[in-house]
Amino acid sequence: MRYAIYYCPAAGSSLAEFGRAWLAQAPHAIDLPGIQSGRMQALLANVRRYGWHATIRAPFALDTGVAYEDLRGVVMATAQRFPAVTLPLQLDRLAGFLALRPGSDSAAIDQLAAACLHALEPLRAPLAEAAFCRHVDGFDAVELGLMEQYGYPYVLDRYRFHMSLSAPATEPEEQILRDELTQHASTWSTAWVDALSICQEAVPGADFKQIERIPLRAERAA
Template identity: 55%
Template sequence: MRYAIYYCPTADTALGRLGHDWLATSSTLPGVSTERRAALLADVRRYGWHATIRAPFTPVVGVTHDDVRRAVTALAHAFGSFELSLRLDRLADFLVLRPTMDGGQERALAAVCLDVLKPLCTPLAGDALERRSAGLDADELALLQKHGYPYVLGRYRFHLTLSAPASEPEEQAMRQWFESRVAALPPTRIDALSICREATPGAAFELLERIPLVASGMGHTS
């Protein structure tokens, strides 16, 4: 079993509706077969329409859902909601939605989440650590060894992944699908942390609960 802490837009928001339309099995993509489209979106559908705040982790033996919930609730009570404007972009080999400007609020939220949950997370070791070390630079490897994930702290980038790596024509078709829709998106309010769970290896992540960011004012309060 693994947990993850995400930002998951609700279905009644513009970003939530965009995700619903993109991931709907009835949607089509010109020049891309139904089977290929399903393959490109398989992982996005499994992990859900989200931006990662804390990447999936295996809880330490004895840690319960209530333990995770208490930690996330304490974090949510230390942050207020904030807004981000999103743009279509590329991150490594992936087409993604990213903030138009990299701000401090989403980075601070992810950094504190990493720290708060660290006592609940099983450290990576053995084959899992070796497997995930492939292709990382020295800084990413150090982050992986310390935190169990390489794209944290200075390497963290708030984003919503749109598909698996695609060919150039496939990516162009996806860009055409998204461009006008993303241009029309209003700013997205980051207003809650979602606790999600993968019950068994390879299962779809299930959204268990959204916990509102409720601190007064904007951003992190100390």
């Protein structure tokens, strides 16, 4: 079992509704000219598994003797240290895939992610050597060091707030996706990061499910 700390848009918000429609589970819910249905399902499969979110703390297993209530307590304490943040979003390409990324300074979110990383580190089970070896290909020296220390390479200076929209696509496919997404920009152009969501992968390969949404401080950061 693994847990992750995500930003999941509040139910009923325009960003949540956009994500629900974009990642609709119905096999033929999204049918774009130029991308066959089966291919569209492949582009969305991994995004659907992890859910409509931005990673704050990447998935990890709890160490021996650590209970869910310990995790919950740390997340609640961290959430109370940070105010909610209004974040403009823009369509961007990150590591070969399309995502929504901050359209302005993201320092407040970066600080929140770093705080979660450090606060949760004592609860994390060490990454098994086999799992470590599976993931190190292509890492630079900094990322390798972060992987060794935190079990994940894209933290601290390498952290990038993003909401994934698809797997890597061909150039023609990406243009089709961009055109479609741009038509709906008014629904995804702003994120109100107002809570930390604890999400769970019950067994390896299962979909991540939100099990609790813990509010940040009510006032918004400037």
